[in-house]
Amino acid sequence: MIGLTGVSRTFTSRSGTTVALQGIDLHIAEGEFVAVVGRSGCGKSTLLRLIAGLLPVTEGVITIGGERVTGARRDVAMLFQRPALLPWRSVLDNVLLPVEIFGWDTSQHRQRAHQLLETAGLGGFEKHRPHELSGGMQQRVALCRSLMGEPRVLLMDEPFSALDALTRAELAVELQRIHRENAATVVFVTHAIDEAVLLADRVVVLSPRPGRIREVVGIDIPRPRTPGRTAHLAEVARFSADLHELLMEPSGSAPVRTDGR
Template sequence: MTMPKQEAKPLERDPLSSGDRGAVTPAVGVSDVSVRFRGKNRDVTALRDVSLDVAPGEFVALVGPSGCGKSTLLKLVAGLLKPSTGEVRLGGEQVKGPRHDIGYVFQRAALLEWRSARRNILLQAEIRKMPAARARERVDALIRMTGLDGFEDAYPHELSGGMQQRVALCRALLHEPPVLLMDEPFGALDALTREQMNMELNRIWRETGTTVLLVTHSISEAVYLADRVVVMSPRPGTITEIIEVGLDAEREYGETLGRPEFRDAAAHIRDLLGAASAHD
C-alpha cells in the first residue's frame, strides 16, 4: 500500500560529542555486564564484560553475528533479565526488574486481530491506566506522525506488514518513553518497505528526541539510522568496537548511502564482522 507523504519537522538536536557524553547522566548505562545461562549439560556465557553508555536522545545500533547477545542486551536494559555480573542503569537508576517506562518493538508486530489499529495502540493506555482524554490525544498525534491517517479503524489483516509495524511503533511510543528498544523491527519486511520504514524511523526519532537502542543484522540499516554503531563479537558477546557514524541527524536515504562517511563506516563494520558473520 502507498503511504501518504508527510513533512518532517525535525527536533532541534545537538548531537553530543564523545567528550560531552561523559558530562551528562546516560539514558542507558551498562557497566561490566556478563550474562551466563545455566543449562542441563553446560553453562553458556551470552555476554562478557560489556560496558556501554547511551546519551539522552542518541540513536545507537547493535550489530553482530547471530547468537552474540544483542537481544540479551536489550532484555537487560528492559529489566527482563538480570545480569550475572555488573549492572544496568536507566537515567542513573539501577534496573532491578521489568521497566514499565521504556518502549519495546519486536520483529513481529504482535497485534490483536480483533482490534482495530487505533484500539491496538490504545491497549497500551488500558494496561497503563492512562487518562482516557490524554490517551486519545496521544494516539491521534502518533497516527498523524506515522502516516496511518485513514487506516486507524482498519484491522491487522487489512494492513501491510509495514503498516502493522507502524501500529506497533505507535503502541510503543504512546506513553512517551525516554528510551525505545527495537529488536530487529524490520527484519521480516521486504526491501522496499524496509527502506521506507528506515526513513520513517529517522524522521520520528528526530521529532520525538527519544533515545533509541536498535538491534539489527543489516549493516546499511545500522549506519543509516544510528549516531553510533556497536559491533559485537561472536558468543560470548563482547564489544569489538564502537563506530562513530558522523552523519547529520536528518538523512535523505539515497543521498546518505552515497556519502563517504556512510561508505567508510559500512566497510569498516563489514571488515570487523567478516563476510560470514553478517548479512545486508
C-alpha cells in the same frame, strides 16, 4: 541516560553453561540513537532484554537515568521483530492498548494516539484491522503503540527484519523523523549493516559469543540519511564497508574495547 558497567549474562541448562555476554561497558547519552550489530548468537537480543529489565544480569550493573534496573519499567518500551497486534482490535485500539494496561485515562491519551498515527503516515487507518494492513504498516502501528507512554528509552529488536528491502528503507527514513520528534533514547538491534549506518549516531559491534564490545563506531553523517543517491552516499558506503570488515574479522584477531564510549 543508559549505563552498563561490567555486565555479563550466563545461561545454565541441563546441557551446560553458556556465556552470552561478558564484560559489557557501555554508556548511551540521552536522546542518542545506538545500533548494535554482530553475528547471530552474539547476544544482541539478550543485551536488549537486560536493559529492558526482562532478564536479570549475572554480573554487573545497568542503570537508566541513574537508577538501577531491577525489572521492567514504564519509561522503557520494546519493539520486537513481529508487530504482535491484536487481530480483533482496530488500529487505534491497538495503539491505545498500553493505556488500558496501565490504567491511564483513555480520553486524555486518545488525541496522542491520533497524533502518533498521523506522524507515522497512518492517518485515516484508525478503524482498520491489522489484517487489512501491509507488514510495514503493521510495524508502524506497533511503533506508535510503543510510543504511547512517551518512553525515555525505546529498545528495538530487529523490527524491520521480516519486511522487504524497499519497505525497510522507507521505515528507516520514517524512524529517523519520528526519533527527531519524540527525542527518545533508542537502542536498535539489526543484522543489516546499511540500516545501522542510516539510523545510528554510533554503532556498537559485538564479538562472537561470548558477546563483548569489539568496537564502537561513530557515524558522523548529517541527517536525514537516505539509502538513495544523496550527497552523503560515499560516506554511507565507507562506514558500511568498515563495519563489514570488522564483522568479518575472525574472533580474537581484533582488540576488544572496554570503554563503550
